[in-house]
Amino acid sequence: MSAVPRIVGTRLLQAVPLVVATIVVNFAIIHLAPGDPVTMMVGEGAVSADQMDTLRKSLGLDQPLYVQFFSYLKSVLQGDLGISYVYHQPVTEIIASRIPATLLLMGTTYVISTILGIVFGIVAALRPSSAQDRILMTVAILGYSVPTFWLGFLALMVFAVELGWAPISGMVDSGLAAGSWEYWLSVLRHLALPAAVVSLFYTGLIARLMRTSMLNSLRGDFIVTARAMGLSRWRVILRHAVPTAITPIVTVLGLQVGLMLSGAVLTETVFGWPGLGVLTVQAVAQRDYPLLLGMFLLTSVMVIIANVVTDLVYLAINPRLRGNG
Amino acid sequence: MASLPTTPDPRPISAEPDELRRATPHWLEVWNAFRLSIVALVSLGVLLLLAFAAAFAPWLAPYSPTEVNPMDILQGPSGLHWWGTDDLGRDIYSGALYGLRISMTVGAMAGLVAALLGTVIGALAGFLGGWIDALLMRFTDFVLTIPVLFLALVLIPVFGSSRLIVILVIGGLAWPSIARLVRAEFLKLRSEAFVEAARGYGARRFKLIFSEILPNTFDLVLVATALQIPAAILIEAGLSFLGVGDPEPRSLGLMLKDAYGLLGLAWWSAVFPGLVLSALAISLNLVADAFNDAVRGHE
Numbered sequence: 001m002s003a004v005p006r007i008v009g010t011r012l013l014q015a016v017p018l019v020v021a022t023i024v025v026n027f028a029i030i031h032l033a034p035g036d037p038v039t040m041m042v043g044e045g046a047v048s049a050d051q052m053d054t055l056r057k058s059l060g061l062d063q064p065l066y067v068q069f070f071s072y073l074k075s076v077l078q079g080d081l082g083i084s085y086v087y088h089q090p091v092t093e094i095i096a097s098r099i100p101a102t103l104l105l106m107g108t109t110y111v112i113s114t115i116l117g118i119v120f121g122i123v124a125a126l127r128p129s130s131a132q133d134r135i136l137m138t139v140a141i142l143g144y145s146v147p148t149f150w151l152g153f154l155a156l157m158v159f160a161v162e163l164g165w166a167p168i169s170g171m172v173d174s175g176l177a178a179g180s181w182e183y184w185l186s187v188l189r190h191l192a193l194p195a196a197v198v199s200l201f202y203t204g205l206i207a208r209l210m211r212t213s214m215l216n217s218l219r220g221d222f223i224v225t226a227r228a229m230g231l232s233r234w235r236v237i238l239r240h241a242v243p244t245a246i247t248p249i250v251t252v253l254g255l256q257v258g259l260m261l262s263g264a265v266l267t268e269t270v271f272g273w274p275g276l277g278v279l280t281v282q283a284v285a286q287r288d289y290p291l292l293l294g295m296f297l298l299t300s301v302m303v304i305i306a307n308v309v310t311d312l313v314y315l316a317i318n319p320r321l322r323g324n325g
Numbered sequence: 326m327a328s329l330p331t332t333p334d335p336r337p338i339s340a341e342p343d344e345l346r347r348a349t350p351h352w353l354e355v356w357n358a359f360r361l362s363i364v365a366l367v368s369l370g371v372l373l374l375l376a377f378a379a380a381f382a383p384w385l386a387p388y389s390p391t392e393v394n395p396m397d398i399l400q401g402p403s404g405l406h407w408w409g410t411d412d413l414g415r416d417i418y419s420g421a422l423y424g425l426r427i428s429m430t431v432g433a434m435a436g437l438v439a440a441l442l443g444t445v446i447g448a449l450a451g452f453l454g455g456w457i458d459a460l461l462m463r464f465t466d467f468v469l470t471i472p473v474l475f476l477a478l479v480l481i482p483v484f485g486s487s488r489l490i491v492i493l494v495i496g497g498l499a500w501p502s503i504a505r506l507v508r509a510e511f512l513k514l515r516s517e518a519f520v521e522a523a524r525g526y527g528a529r530r531f532k533l534i535f536s537e538i539l540p541n542t543f544d545l546v547l548v549a550t551a552l553q554i555p556a557a558i559l560i561e562a563g564l565s566f567l568g569v570g571d572p573e574p575r576s577l578g579l580m581l582k583d584a585y586g587l588l589g590l591a592w593w594s595a596v597f598p599g600l601v602l603s604a605l606a607i608s609l610n611l612v613a614d615a616f617n618d619a620v621r622g623h624e
Contacts, residue, residue, distance in 0.1 A: 141607065
């Protein structure tokens with residue numbers, strides 16, 4: 001057991017160079033980006049060359065690159081990601097205001113698709129090559145092959161435009177008191193379509209992986225032994241096979257945290273969901289580099305954290321790994 | 326291929342165990358396993374049909390994909406325009422045929438980039454082992470968690486939008502699963518008899534990699550790459566939908582982007598290009614999946 005703190009420490013230490021590397025890449029992108037940041041900020045030909053020079057000096061852009069890098073590093077570590085060109089507000093504030101919407105949509109999908117994916121994967125694996133297995137797995141492949149943004153788009157055409165059952169875009173109707181019962185009901189109505197569409201995608205993905213994992217687990221010697229000891233089939237499946245099969249899935253679920261942000265970009269765009277995805281797309285369209293790089297940094301750090309957490313969860317549920325990290 | 330003059334060519338020695346201990350089955354066996362599945366055969370048929378349509382788009386398309394026709398805007402499907410026209414009077418069917426070309430090209434090229442990177446990184450990690458292996462695998466795990474679409478969305482405007490950049494960004498992030506597979510095969514194969522035999526005859530490291538181990542990983546790399554291609558195609562379409570994909574003026578993603586602006590006005594402008602894109606991704610995934618089962622089933 002004494003190995004655990006050491007492994008945790010190693011994993012955390014390994015994350016540090018990754019975070020620093022991300023900051024370096026971020027800095028490099030700022031300087032690789034076409035166009036000078038000052039021109040970007042004020043617009044082409046809007047002010048005189050003298051004024052541009054003054055602005056450049058005030059931003060420290062006349063300093064050597066390494067000086068600029070350290071001042072950038074310092075401000076990032078202090079949580080200052082600069083001011084958005086478009087919103088004229090601190091990037092951190094803009095990003096923070098959008099996090100809850102993305103968290104709600106992606107969190108809902110994450111929970112739904114994890115539960116359904118694991119259940120479908122188990123059901124398919126219990127009778128491999130049977131009709132139920134083939135149908136479930138073909139549907140699962142359909143689930144992650146059909147582009148989510150197109151499916152979302154069709155769902156909007158049918159349920160919002162034609163039938164009028166769901167709102168066309170946004171997260172909540174305006175004019176409702178935040179936190180009231182009607183407010184949350186309205187959020188739920190807005191959430192249903194995007195959450196269903198994205199869940200289909202991830203359920204398919206997780207079901208496939210769970211099936212493979214479950215098949216491996218059911219082949220294990222311990223399953224045969226447990227059956228031979230006279231335990232009932234369902235007890236063996238639920239108490240022994242499933243927990244073993246879920247362990248490798250944890251890694252995959254950790255990976256999904258990053259991938260879900262990709263999903264968020266498209267889904268939020270289609271459904272006009274006011275989260276980080278839409279914010280990023282707007283920042284790209286408006287060449288709002290501070291905001292874009294802030295999003296890039298946030299995403300990288302989230303991915304790194306998700307990696308570390310996944311490692312640790314894996315460690316916690318898989319005691320065999322504790323000895324030799 | 327040249328062997329050292331002082332050592333006999335290891336090939337004749339390795340040839341026999343190579344045949345006997347092949348980790349992967351013959352293509353005929355793979356095909357025999359593959360054709361057992363009706364779903365796989367139907368998907369292969371659809372895929373070949375789509376490939377044919379993409380290859381012969383200029384001959385099959387009744388109109389230019391980009392030709393604006395103000396007299397024919399927002400026409401529903403008819404004998405004149407099979408899949409209707411959009412708000413600029415462009416023929417959807419012709420556009421989708423050309424779009425299919427772009428999707429397939431970008432998917433295949435990104436797959437190629439991923440296969441090359443994955444093979445090199447996996448081979449180095451698996452063959453060299455030690456801290457290089459540990460470092461490369463840590464890096465592989467990290468790349469695996471990068472949200473590709475998100476990163477591409479940020480990077481492509483910075484590097485400038487061109488088909489090459491799109492291919493490099495998508496392919497450059499799609500290699501981890503291939504690298505892991507190649508590494509695992511290398512770990513398995515490096516202690517196999519035929520490799521040991523070649524080593525015993527004094528074959529050099531890189532000769533071992535290229536003429537003994539690598540050829541044996543070929544079909545697994547092919548399968549792993551095939552599984553990445555539909556994802557690459559969907560990412561390109563997603564990027565085009567967001568306006569930063571392939572710069573060609575008409576691709577499936579761009580057609581869907583345009584259709585999104587016509588929400589509720591012209592269902593055909595959204596349904597048909599999306600169906601083509603879905604059919605492509607579904608058939609590719611089903612074929613790759615059946616192919617994967619067929620190759621692995623014989624292990």
